[in-house]
Amino acid sequence: xxxxxxxxxxxxxxxxxxxxxxxxxxxxxxxxxxxxxxxxxxxxxxxxxxxxxxxxxxxxxxxxxxxxxxxxxxxxxxxxxxxxxxxxxxxxxxxxxxxxxxxxxxxxxxxxxxxxxxxxxxxxxxxxxxxx
Numbered sequence: 001x002x003x004x005x006x007x008x009x010x011x012x013x014x015x016x017x018x019x020x021x022x023x024x025x026x027x028x029x030x031x032x033x034x035x036x037x038x039x040x041x042x043x044x045x046x047x048x049x050x051x052x053x054x055x056x057x058x059x060x061x062x063x064x065x066x067x068x069x070x071x072x073x074x075x076x077x078x079x080x081x082x083x084x085x086x087x088x089x090x091x092x093x094x095x096x097x098x099x100x101x102x103x104x105x106x107x108x109x110x111x112x113x114x115x116x117x118x119x120x121x122x123x124x125x126x127x128x129x130x131x132x
Contacts, residue, residue, distance in 0.1 A: 002127040004046070004062065004120055006071065011100035013071040013125060014046075014064055022047040022063065025056075025115055035086040035112040039065045049119070059090055059107050061119040069118050072096040072105060083111035090114060094121055 001016035026037040040063060041047050047063045073096070074081060080095040081088040087110030088095050094104035096118065105124040110116045 002129045004064070004125045005128045006098040006101060006103055006105055007124055007126045008103040009098060009101040010126075010128075011071050011098050012128075013098065013105060013120070014068045015044075015070060017044055017046045017064060017068060020045045020047050022049045028112070036110050037116045039067075040115045040117045041065050043068055046120075057090070057109070057114045059109070059119045061107075061122050062125065063117045063119050066108065066110065066116060066118050069096070069106070069108075071099050073099050075104065081108070083114075085112040087111050087116075090119070094124075 003016050004013040023040055026040055043065045049063050050060050052058050075095045075097050080092045083089040088108050089111040090107040090109035094107050096106040096108055098105050106118050106120045108118050
């Protein structure tokens with residue numbers, strides 16, 4: 001199974017992942033106090049997402065489950081991780097960097113009005129199909 005690597009230094013950014021179709025958006029929780037939605041894609045999967053509607057908060061790229069991301073750190077510019085209530089909204093640029101080389105690789109979204117997902121920037125990552 002493939003995994004995502006940093007295109008700059010080839011550091012692993014996920015474990016093995018399987019390609020799936022983009023699921024529909026997860027609706028906001030109706031439980032009082034719960035503001036982060038369940039993850040949009042299942043663990044161990046990724047979904048290419050390049051056909052966005054004009055009303056979408058999505059970012060074009062490869063969506064993965066937030067807990068599948070292993071090789072990143074928060075961007076040093078904390079303004080990129082601003083959100084409304086709970087987590088980063090993802091509207092201020094890439095907010096995750098490669099842990100090894102510091103290249104900007106992805107956007108984490110987990111706010112009350114966004115999906116709960118990590119979206120890899122296509123130009124910053126590559127899919128590796130080898131086990132080394």
